[in-house]
Amino acid sequence: MPRARMSWALTYLALLAMAGYNLLPFFWMAASSLKTDIEVTAFPATLLPRTLTFGAYGRIWEQEGFVQFFVNSLKISGSTALLSALLGVFAAYGLSRFDFRGKRALMMAFLASQMLPGVLLIGPYFKMLSLVNLYDTHFGLILAQTTITLPFSVWMLKGYIDTLPVEIDQAAMIDGASRWQCLLYCILPNILPGLVATMIFAFLLAWGDLLWALCLITTPEKQTMTLGITNLVGQFRVLWSDVMAATVIGCMIPALLYLMLQRYLVQGMAGSAVKG
Amino acid sequence: MPLSATPGGRLPVAAVPRDIGRAMIGERHTAWWFVAPASAAMVLILGFPAIAAVLGSVNLGWGSAKPFGVASYVRLWSDAEFLRTLLNTAIFVISVVSLHFVLGMGVALLLNLEIRLRWLFRVLAILPWTMPDVIGGIIFRFMFDTLYGGINAVALALGWIDQPIDWLGRPGLALFSVIMAEAWRGYPYVMLILLAGLQAIPREQYEASEMDGAGPWQTFIHVTLPNLKMMLIIALVLDSVWECRLFGMIFGMTGGGPGQSTQNLTLLVYKHYFQFFDTAYASSIAVVLAAILMVAAMPYLRIAIRRAE
Numbered sequence: 001m002p003r004a005r006m007s008w009a010l011t012y013l014a015l016l017a018m019a020g021y022n023l024l025p026f027f028w029m030a031a032s033s034l035k036t037d038i039e040v041t042a043f044p045a046t047l048l049p050r051t052l053t054f055g056a057y058g059r060i061w062e063q064e065g066f067v068q069f070f071v072n073s074l075k076i077s078g079s080t081a082l083l084s085a086l087l088g089v090f091a092a093y094g095l096s097r098f099d100f101r102g103k104r105a106l107m108m109a110f111l112a113s114q115m116l117p118g119v120l121l122i123g124p125y126f127k128m129l130s131l132v133n134l135y136d137t138h139f140g141l142i143l144a145q146t147t148i149t150l151p152f153s154v155w156m157l158k159g160y161i162d163t164l165p166v167e168i169d170q171a172a173m174i175d176g177a178s179r180w181q182c183l184l185y186c187i188l189p190n191i192l193p194g195l196v197a198t199m200i201f202a203f204l205l206a207w208g209d210l211l212w213a214l215c216l217i218t219t220p221e222k223q224t225m226t227l228g229i230t231n232l233v234g235q236f237r238v239l240w241s242d243v244m245a246a247t248v249i250g251c252m253i254p255a256l257l258y259l260m261l262q263r264y265l266v267q268g269m270a271g272s273a274v275k276g
Numbered sequence: 277m278p279l280s281a282t283p284g285g286r287l288p289v290a291a292v293p294r295d296i297g298r299a300m301i302g303e304r305h306t307a308w309w310f311v312a313p314a315s316a317a318m319v320l321i322l323g324f325p326a327i328a329a330v331l332g333s334v335n336l337g338w339g340s341a342k343p344f345g346v347a348s349y350v351r352l353w354s355d356a357e358f359l360r361t362l363l364n365t366a367i368f369v370i371s372v373v374s375l376h377f378v379l380g381m382g383v384a385l386l387l388n389l390e391i392r393l394r395w396l397f398r399v400l401a402i403l404p405w406t407m408p409d410v411i412g413g414i415i416f417r418f419m420f421d422t423l424y425g426g427i428n429a430v431a432l433a434l435g436w437i438d439q440p441i442d443w444l445g446r447p448g449l450a451l452f453s454v455i456m457a458e459a460w461r462g463y464p465y466v467m468l469i470l471l472a473g474l475q476a477i478p479r480e481q482y483e484a485s486e487m488d489g490a491g492p493w494q495t496f497i498h499v500t501l502p503n504l505k506m507m508l509i510i511a512l513v514l515d516s517v518w519e520c521r522l523f524g525m526i527f528g529m530t531g532g533g534p535g536q537s538t539q540n541l542t543l544l545v546y547k548h549y550f551q552f553f554d555t556a557y558a559s560s561i562a563v564v565l566a567a568i569l570m571v572a573a574m575p576y577l578r579i580a581i582r583r584a585e
Contacts (some may be wrong), residue, residue: 012391023400030379032418045429047429094308100308108577115573117542120562124324128324147318154314210410211523230410233462250408
């Protein structure tokens with residue numbers, strides 16, 4: 001069957017083209033990070049490094065504050081994920097298991113708030129946080145990140161709780177459990193994978209943010225990873241090999257986490273609207 | 277624990293009915309205990325600043341020296357930079373979202389086939405989207421660099437061009453380059469939503485279409501697309517909203533330049549806040565952007581609420 005064989009070949013050719021297209025910028029980033037600083041400013045550029053060196057990584061590692069930025073980003077993204085999961089799981093349980101006046105409006109508010117642009121809030125945030133002495137603090141930045149991560153955490157977690165039958169709650173309550181115990185001992189263990197996925201999403205959204213860090217952080221030691229890398233490029237003479245080494249480090253955690261999360265990606269991106 | 281101490285928190289054993297709906301009656305206040313913390317947090321960290329921004333745009337905010345009025349909104353329509361930026365944003369979003377749909381649909385159809393190593397191709401297909409957008413911007417800024425960039429190097433080596441092109445230094449080319457970069461980074465998002473839709477289409481429909489003698493193209497038009505309608509709307513809305521408020525990618529790649537040629541509304545708001553310190557004007561642009569996004573998001577909000585109930 002020549003026709004079938006041809007379409008088979010075309011399919012794999014297309015898949016390989018896709019893989020090449022997707023990998024190209026990653027390849028460029030990795031290759032450049034391994035070049036010497038002389039080669040990286042050669043014209044025309046070389047595609048593969050002529051001499052491999054990890055010098056750029058060493059310089060980035062020793063650069064003032066870079067390790068600190070990494071730790072800051074971990075701390076801020078981690079706290080954002082924890083805070084939105086903690087608040088989110090209660091709200092998700094309430095929305096999933098109860099009917100009450102204003103429920104629809106509340107759900108709409110959580111959903112619509114995800115569509116708001118962050119720049120709408122930066123001006124008032126600047127003033128609000130200055131007022132309570134939280135400007136230029138990590139806690140202020142965490143609160144700002146939570147404006148995005150909390151509403152989607154609520155929706156995502158509600159989606160997971162909805163998949164559990166109400167009989168679980170009823171059985172627990174017949175045995176004398178309170179609603180609170182029901183959530184803690186019956187619901188939480190069952191949605192654990194979903195809870196972890198939700199938290200990783202929140203973590204990654206916070207990790208990739210630049211706008212909030214740019215607006216709310218001024219002290220150099222308090223900068224996040226993305227802000228630190230952006231500032232490397234802002235310098236007068238850009239050391240591209242160093243910058244690329246920094247971006248490799250900055251890309252690694254999200255790439256690994258997203259690939260682990262594959263199964264949950266669609267649900268996380270589009271809330272429960274894409275279920276099924 | 278206030279949660280278990282509330283009156284309705286613990287139902288008497290005999291009172292637990294089998295019917296779900298009735299089990300909820302009398303627990304109305306318990307529900308509020310559960311949703312209160314998140315709701316209060318949202319009012320405080322999002323509702324309050326959002327309202328403050330709207331009020332600030334008409335000078336009803338903190339310490340606004342100017343009198344109340346819609347002057348900043350009037351100024352918008354005679355501000356050439358704002359109108360230029362609005363046009364930029366429209367061109368950017370329409371181009372990027374169109375490219376996302378072409379690439380996303382193509383790759384989703386490929387991954388929906390029965391192929392070997394599907395998991396590997398799936399992983400590869402998602403990769404661009406895992407890159408934080410500002411990092412993507414910085415990498416593409418380097419790739420498009422006139423002298424040290426890989427794109428000019430390849431084009432020169434292949435003989436497509438004689439002189440290195442100043443991609444990010446010329447207005448039209450810069451906008452084109454930013455569109456190409458974001459087309460690459462964002463398309464897996466659309467792809468994943470469409471792939472989820474494709475996988476939900478029942479096999480029988482394809483078999484029936486094949487029995488009726490339909491070719492691949494006819495099958496795509498009459499079976500695949502109608503089944504995907506909901507997912508297409510969802511992907512269209514969510515992707516447009518994301519691209520409308522994009523910040524890091526453009527900030528990292530061009531900073532909005534040269535001139536204002538790649539500046540979008542988000543960057544313009546940022547500029548008015550932090551370079552010109554014109555709070556009222558910056559918030560009025562942000563309010564216009566928020567209004568555009570809300571209107572654009574309407575179809576998605578409706579679908580999502582309907583499905584969640």
